[in-house]
Amino acid sequence: MSCRFFGAYLSRSGNLRIKFHNPISLTNFLNPKSPKSKPIQPFPRNPTFFSSSSKMGDARRPLSANIPPPDKAERLELLRSLEFSLNSSFSSEPLLPKPSPLIIVISGPSGVGKDAVIKRLREVREGLHFVVTATSRSMRPGEVDGEDYYFVSKEEFLAMIERNELLEYALVYGDYKGIPKRQIREFMAQGFDIVLRVDIQGAETLRKILGKSAVFVFLMAESELKLVERLIDRKTETKESLLVRVATAREEVRHVKNFDYVVVNAEGKLENAAKLVGSIIDAEKAKVWQRNASV
Ligand SMILES: Nc1ncnc2c1ncn2[C@@H]1O[C@H](COP(=O)(O)OP(=O)(O)OP(=O)(O)O)[C@@H](O)[C@H]1O
Known part of the structure; x- marks a missing residue:
């Protein structure tokens, strides 16, 4: 037009x-x-x-x-x-209403640096709310309830599903994990942008639920070798889980086509990756046709 x-x-x-x-x-x-x-x-x-x-x-x-x-x-x-x-006075009121709050879904294969990028974003950017996931698994030493996860019993988690309180949930290695809707609603109502960190399957489910109303960012390593090295160096995996994660990561890269943006988190370039995610948020805020997410 x-x-x-x-x-x-x-x-x-x-x-x-x-x-x-x-x-x-x-x-x-x-x-x-x-x-x-x-x-x-x-x-x-x-x-x-x-x-x-x-x-x-x-x-x-x-x-x-x-x-x-x-x-x-x-x-x-x-x-x-x-x-x-x-025959009309000039108004000093803003010409545009405030942009709508965004939902940003950050996903990518295991070990690509989702937590690391989000941690950096948290340090450098205001106005974002990082959703704390609810889980039925027990708390590990050093973890804080309400910060790392909301720790609830399996019964309470099932009751949350029953009451339709979760945007998305999954059973991962015997433990439930899910995204509480209320948290998103409350922070969006205060004008915060919402950041969700999910695995590729979670992102696929969220795409079905939120469609184009949310922004989907795929984090990628610069090469398969670098991704595997990163997972090895993290020293958190058993040989079995290492094999599963690496094999899954190979398959997951194909899902990038279902995302809106791809960000390469290259070795030693975490800062660049976090900056690029920030720029994506800025660009989305400047869009004429805003995404209007509601949960
Ligand atoms: N750009 C980078 N350069 C070097 N190391 C990085 C970079 N980004 C992340 N790392 C490191 O790679 C490892 C994996 O990162 P992280 O735990 O954030 O990945 P993840 O995607 O959240 O993984 P998972 O899905 O398994 O939880 C960590 O040890 C992290 O410190």
């Missing part, structure tokens, strides 16, 4: 008219159902410009008659005379 602004003139009735360069585009813009137009969604971040209706009586008088020469007049005088000519 191209609605190029062409000019303004006074109609016989004294109304200020805006002329578009391409009348067909204007028809499409005003009437999305027009057969020549593609379907257009409602414009969610509608700029609030000053009113274009003018009550000036004399249609033949040039619009600029009351405006002093800009090189001689004071700014305030020019402002007032422009307002007078347009």
